[in-house]
Amino acid sequence: MHLTDTQIFILLTILKIVVVLVITLTSVAYTVLLERKVIGLIQNRWGPSRVGPFGLFQPLADGIKLFLKEDLMPFAVERPLFVLAPLIALSCALVSIAVVPFGNVFEYHGVDLFQISDINIGLLVILGITSIGVYGIALSGWSSNNKYSLLGSLRASAQVISYELALGLSLVGVVMRSGSLRLRDIVDTQATHGFLSWNIWPQLLGFFVYLMAAYAETNRAPFDLPEAESELVAGYHTEYSSMKFAMFFMAEYANMITVSCVATLLFFGGASSPLGHFLPDNFGGPILMHIFPVLWFVFKVFCFLFLYIWVRSTLPRFRYDQLMSFGWKWLLPLSMLNIVGTALVLAFKG
Amino acid sequence: MQLALFIIFAVLCVAGALNFLFQRHPINSALSLIVVMMSLAVIYWTLGAEFLAAAQVIVYSGAIMVLFTFVIMLLNAGEEDRTHGSKAAYFAGIPGAIGVVALLGYTFFHEKAILGSVNLGGHLNNGLNNMVEISKTLFTDLLLPFEVTSILILVAILGAVVLARKEH
Numbered sequence: 166m167h168l169t170d171t172q173i174f175i176l177l178t179i180l181k182i183v184v185v186l187v188i189t190l191t192s193v194a195y196t197v198l199l200e201r202k203v204i205g206l207i208q209n210r211w212g213p214s215r216v217g218p219f220g221l222f223q224p225l226a227d228g229i230k231l232f233l234k235e236d237l238m239p240f241a242v243e244r245p246l247f248v249l250a251p252l253i254a255l256s257c258a259l260v261s262i263a264v265v266p267f268g269n270v271f272e273y274h275g276v277d278l279f280q281i282s283d284i285n286i287g288l289l290v291i292l293g294i295t296s297i298g299v300y301g302i303a304l305s306g307w308s309s310n311n312k313y314s315l316l317g318s319l320r321a322s323a324q325v326i327s328y329e330l331a332l333g334l335s336l337v338g339v340v341m342r343s344g345s346l347r348l349r350d351i352v353d354t355q356a357t358h359g360f361l362s363w364n365i366w367p368q369l370l371g372f373f374v375y376l377m378a379a380y381a382e383t384n385r386a387p388f389d390l391p392e393a394e395s396e397l398v399a400g401y402h403t404e405y406s407s408m409k410f411a412m413f414f415m416a417e418y419a420n421m422i423t424v425s426c427v428a429t430l431l432f433f434g435g436a437s438s439p440l441g442h443f444l445p446d447n448f449g450g451p452i453l454m455h456i457f458p459v460l461w462f463v464f465k466v467f468c469f470l471f472l473y474i475w476v477r478s479t480l481p482r483f484r485y486d487q488l489m490s491f492g493w494k495w496l497l498p499l500s501m502l503n504i505v506g507t508a509l510v511l512a513f514k515g
Numbered sequence: 516m517q518l519a520l521f522i523i524f525a526v527l528c529v530a531g532a533l534n535f536l537f538q539r540h541p542i543n544s545a546l547s548l549i550v551v552m553m554s555l556a557v558i559y560w561t562l563g564a565e566f567l568a569a570a571q572v573i574v575y576s577g578a579i580m581v582l583f584t585f586v587i588m589l590l591n592a593g594e595e596d597r598t599h600g601s602k603a604a605y606f607a608g609i610p611g612a613i614g615v616v617a618l619l620g621y622t623f624f625h626e627k628a629i630l631g632s633v634n635l636g637g638h639l640n641n642g643l644n645n646m647v648e649i650s651k652t653l654f655t656d657l658l659l660p661f662e663v664t665s666i667l668i669l670v671a672i673l674g675a676v677v678l679a680r681k682e683h
Contacts, residue, residue, distance in 0.1 A: 246542070286646075289569035296577025300549070303581065307542070307588045315588070326581055333573075346646065 170274060177276045182263070185281060189262055193418040194224035196470055203471065204478045228411075236407040239310070246308035251405065251412035254301025258419035261294040265426045266349050268436045268459040279436075279459065280349070287348040288340065291427060292333055295382065299325045301416065302384075302391070302401050309404040317400030320485065321391035324381055327489060328388075331496035332378035338371040338507040339364050339431045352435035360439040365432040367510075370503045372432045374496050379424040381492065383417065386477035390485055425469035429462060436462040520561055528554035541587045545580060552576045566646050 168176070198213065198220065205212025213220035238247065264287040268279035277283055284290055299322050306318020340346055342364065343354040355362050365372050381388040392400030402413045429435055436458035438444070483491070531550035538544045552575045560568040653661050 243542075246546075284565075286565050286569050289566070289573070293569050293572035293577060296573050296581075297553075299577070299581055300546075300584070303584055303588070304546075307584075319585075319588070322581060322585065326578065329577070 173274045174276055177273070177278075178281070181276075181278070181281050185262060185267075186259065189259065189419060189422065190415070192422060193415050194228065196418050196421065197227070197414075198224050199470065200474045200477070203474045207475075207478045231408060231411040234407040236409065239404055241310040242404065243308035243310065246304045247404075248409070250301050250305035250308060251402075251409045251416070252301075253304065254298060254416040255412040255419070257294050257298035257301060258416040258423065261291045261423050262419070262426065264290050264348060265423075265430065266352065266435060267462055268455060270349070271455050279455075283347070283349060286346045288336065288346045288351070288427075288431075291423070292329075292336075295332075295420075295423075296329055298416075298420070301413075305405070305413070306401040309401070311404050313398045314401050314403045317391045317397045317403070321384055321401055324384070324388065324391065324488060324492075327492045328378045328381040328496070331374055331492060331500050332382055334497065334500035334504060335371045335374035335378060336431060337500075337504050338368050341504070341507050341511060342367065348430050348435070352430055352437060355434040356437035359437075359443065360434070363432060363434045363439075368432060368503070368507070370499060370506075372428075374500045374503065375428065375432070378492075378496055378500075379428065380473070380476065381488070383420045383424055385417075385421065385473060387480040387483055388488060389477075389482060390488060421470060421473055422466065425466045425473070428469055429465040433465050435465075517561055521558065524554040524557045524561075528558070542584060545583050545587055548583075549576050549580050552580070566649055 201223075202212040202220070213223040216222040216226045238244070263281040264284050266277075266280040266283070271278045302318050302321040302325070304318075306314040306316075306321070309315070339351060343351045345351065351364075355364055380386075384391050391397075392402070397403070402410055405413060438457065438461055528551050531547045531554065535544045535547040535551065538547060552571060556568040556571040556576075559565075559571060
């Protein structure tokens with residue numbers, strides 16, 4: 166059977182989507198395990214250790230548990246929106262991974278195997294999808310018809326909208342340096358001298374603003390006020406059970422992974438090797454030379470996820486007014502300062 | 516392929532707009548408006564205006580409509596009663612709307628040669644980036660209107676701050 170180019174394109178794209186989704190969902194499950202293990206070790210206890218060796222099958226057991234639980238739906242909820250909200254949250258969290266390049270360009274019949282779609286405004290697409298994700302949270306809280314949920318979702322939406330500005334502006338410096346919004350171009354400009362040409366060095370300020378805004382954007386500690394369990398029961402997903410709750414849970418961790426991917430791509434050279442051209446480019450033979458970049462990428466993303474967990478287990482939660490004044494009075498001016506500084510440097514360099 | 520995209524999202528857009536009018540709960544209307552905006556963004560994209568598409572999603576769907584839903588959520592607006600509407604709507608509004616649509620349709624079809632047509636989806640496949648062109652136009656030819664608009668927005672922000680400020 167002979168396939169035309171269009172058919173190959175469609176088949177390979179579907180294959181890529183399936184593979185990336187499976188890998189993302191698996192890493193979501195194992196990020197949860199990693200979090201429980203690492204926090205356990207930091208707090209001087211074991212963490213999950215019963216299911217399988219070192220508790221490695223714990224995500225599987227959790228998944229089965231969430232699947233088989235009874236799906237409760239209170240009478241007073243706004244039914245269609247109540248069902249729609251977790252779907253919006255999860256799909257927005259998963260869609261943005263489509264523009265992330267995981268490895269070097271490797272074309273098979275004109276289809277790039279290590280990126281689902283190479284869009285020339287990839288960065289803006291990620292920012293846009295993140296800004297849509299807030300509806301999942303806002304609608305879940307409102308449709309639950311519960312005051313704790315509503316308060317949680319109001320806090321979450323206000324927080325996400327406020328920090329989105331600082332997040333977007335902190336990335337402008339990187340875009341100005343590379344002159345493109347295409348993620349591959351941004352990675353390529355950092356690939357020349359290994360870790361020395363990473364964007365983190367000239368964009369240190371932008372990186373820290375991005376990191377803090379990203380933590381707030383994903384509603385993670387120390388900015389996890391929307392689900393502050395000591396005051397709001399569980400925040401916006403109080404009324405959710407079974408798979409609907411699991412969707413919010415997965416969305417949170419998928420967002421963490423996306424944010425880590427963006428940080429890796431923009432500030433840490435993406436899939437390029439930190440050693441630069443120290444090793445020959447075809448090191449390891451025809452197949453391994455395409456696998457190594459993917460491994461570098463995964464390693465860098467893993468470091469960010471570890472940092473996430475470390476921060477969560479170390480820092481206490483912000484107060485709401487502190488959160489707002491920090492976002493508007495510190496992060497936003499700092500990111501603008503970063504833009505002005507980068508523009509001046511670029512202008513003087515010619 | 517591009518035609519399929521256009522048909523899907525055009526239908527979605529019109530359906531969202533109709534749903535926006537017929538829903539009785541304000542939050543459902545707000546959500547249909549988001550659907551309209553997102554489908555419009557996809558259509559912009561197929562026409563080669565990818566920056567406009569991204570800006571549409573980020574600014575309108577991501578920021579402005581969030582504030583709309585916020586207001587609806589906080590006001591706790593309930594379902595509206597359906598009224599029969601005024602007589603003026605029946606006698607002037609509906610014929611007027613039909614007239615405007617007919618006029619526009621006639622103009623577009625009659626002056627097709629002068630207005631020109633755009634190749635649907637022709638920009639989807641080439642890797643050109645129109646952001647460079649947009650910024651060049653914006654910061655050279657249209658610099659004055661651009662800056663005046665920024666000052667206008669600044670004035671609006673200051674006004675909002677003055678209104679919201681607590682008197683001590």
